Amino acid sequence: QQPVQSPQAVILREGEDAVINCSSSKALYSVHWYRQKHGEAPVFLMILLKGGEQKGHEKISASFNEKKQQSSLYLTASQLSYSGTYFCGTEESAGNNRKLIWGLGTSLAVNP
Amino acid sequence: GAVVSQHPSRVICKSGTSVKIECRSLDFQATTMFWYRQFPKQSLMLMATSNEGSKATYEQGVEKDKFLINHASLTLSTLTVTSAHPEDSSFYICSARDWDTTYTEAFFGQGTRLTVV
Numbered sequence: 001q002q003p004v005q006s007p008q009a010v011i012l013r014e015g016e017d018a019v020i021n022c023s024s025s026k027a028l029y030s031v032h033w034y035r036q037k038h039g040e041a042p043v044f045l046m047i048l049l050k051g052g053e054q055k056g057h058e059k060i061s062a063s064f065n066e067k068k069q070q071s072s073l074y075l076t077a078s079q080l081s082y083s084g085t086y087f088c089g090t091e092e093s094a095g096n097n098r099k100l101i102w103g104l105g106t107s108l109a110v111n112p
Numbered sequence: 113g114a115v116v117s118q119h120p121s122r123v124i125c126k127s128g129t130s131v132k133i134e135c136r137s138l139d140f141q142a143t144t145m146f147w148y149r150q151f152p153k154q155s156l157m158l159m160a161t162s163n164e165g166s167k168a169t170y171e172q173g174v175e176k177d178k179f180l181i182n183h184a185s186l187t188l189s190t191l192t193v194t195s196a197h198p199e200d201s202s203f204y205i206c207s208a209r210d211w212d213t214t215y216t217e218a219f220f221g222q223g224t225r226l227t228v229v
Contacts, residue, residue, distance in 0.1 A: 041220035102156045
């Protein structure tokens, strides 16, 4: 089941904040967040695991509500470099060789 | 972090010819690699899961005979687009995960822009 991302698109001025949501109809083991710039491969941002563990970097944070089967990505004090398409990828179970199921993406444009 | 290298980054081929795309994990062993296709402004569409030493698992609707996948070693998977046609033009991306680490994020190759003329 493909996760649902919202909003589809966001336009910000530099320094503004944004929240991107990712919801699933199934129980999740983990949620991954990636950013992709035009013509490039996706770049890892965050991973949130069932049980509260998370790994990430940069000035971006995220939350994972296991009960609601949803995750939110928080972009604060946005920079021009934050522009791109954000994808969440979800896993429904643990175990090796499991595949990620990707959302349709949220396009973010940060303007000066 | 782990690195996945994909080659070539761009290829233009004539209709009817075949194109091979390579995906290598440079500093970890990838028993499983994933091949995606992406159309402009769309999400990643999983084509197949490549398993080292065994047959690939294709997603529904993906032609096995057209998109040949070979995963002969723990560091290399190849995708061959056979008898390519203009409708095969797309952005193809491979991904691998290092299952030996605790946090198994997906590492992506640089992608291959295929144009069939």
